[in-house]
Amino acid sequence: MILAENYRKVLRLIKEAALKVGRSPEEVKIIAVTKTVGLQEVRAAIKLGLTDFGENRVQEAAEKVANIREVNWHFIGHLQSNKVKDVLPAYSMIHSLDRLSLAEALQRYAERLALEIKVLVQVNVSGEESKFGLAPEKVPDFLTRLHQLEGLKICGLMTMAPFVQDPEETRGYFRDLRLLRDNLAKPGLELPELSMGMTNDYVVAVEEGATMVRIGSALFN
Numbered sequence: 001m002i003l004a005e006n007y008r009k010v011l012r013l014i015k016e017a018a019l020k021v022g023r024s025p026e027e028v029k030i031i032a033v034t035k036t037v038g039l040q041e042v043r044a045a046i047k048l049g050l051t052d053f054g055e056n057r058v059q060e061a062a063e064k065v066a067n068i069r070e071v072n073w074h075f076i077g078h079l080q081s082n083k084v085k086d087v088l089p090a091y092s093m094i095h096s097l098d099r100l101s102l103a104e105a106l107q108r109y110a111e112r113l114a115l116e117i118k119v120l121v122q123v124n125v126s127g128e129e130s131k132f133g134l135a136p137e138k139v140p141d142f143l144t145r146l147h148q149l150e151g152l153k154i155c156g157l158m159t160m161a162p163f164v165q166d167p168e169e170t171r172g173y174f175r176d177l178r179l180l181r182d183n184l185a186k187p188g189l190e191l192p193e194l195s196m197g198m199t200n201d202y203v204v205a206v207e208e209g210a211t212m213v214r215i216g217s218a219l220f221n
């Protein structure tokens with residue numbers, strides 16, 4: 001089966017990349033991005049041992065998320081505040097927190113449901129206009145404000161690198177995200193998670209410290 005082969009290859013490349021830089025492969029979690037596939041493929045991926053799944057559109061994901069409850073769902077796309085009620089409590093982590101109004105909406109719902117929602121702050125490291133996320137220099141103040149909101153568990157940072165032919169060109173962006181995290185982490189705000197790397201560039205991202213790689217095409221194509 002193609003999915004099984006793809007998964008083995010991804011596991012092998014993650015392992016090689018981690019070992020190359022002296023990291024343990026277990027530090028890297030695969031978020032299987034299922035936005036282009038249906039329930040059956042998700043179930044097949046679960047059989048192979050995948051436990052974490054990512055979706056970027058609330059509506060398109062709704063059926064999968066409602067039917068498959070035994071896994072961790074990660075919301076990785078741009079999130080509108082009026083969709084927050086559809087995202088909580090179905091998803092266990094939001095990778096795309098990029099503004100205070102969204103944080104407040106998440107907090108209100110988390111409070112109403114008496115739960116804590118895990119979030120990552122999305123950073124636009126490359127500065128591309130087409131990308132969501134905070135400019136790196138805005139992140140320190142943003143974190144300070146987030147820290148005051150109960151109901152949000154701030155787990156780390158997320159970024160998307162520009163799409164380029166040679167993934168080596170993305171290295172600087174991933175490194176910058178890691179250094180930003182290293183500078184901002186402190187007791188009580190450890191920021192352990194770095195969600196970075198997709199099909200095109202996850203090997204480089206793992207070498208630069210990714211703890212979550214969001215992989216769609218390399219698994220499901």
Ligand SMILES: *Cc1c(COP(=O)(O)O)cnc(C)c1O
Nearest residue numbers: 033056076198199214215216217
């Ligand atoms: C689609 C998507 C991915 C996965 O992309 P692939 O290139 O198919 O691996 C990762 N992150 C986000 C935010 C996405 O929207």
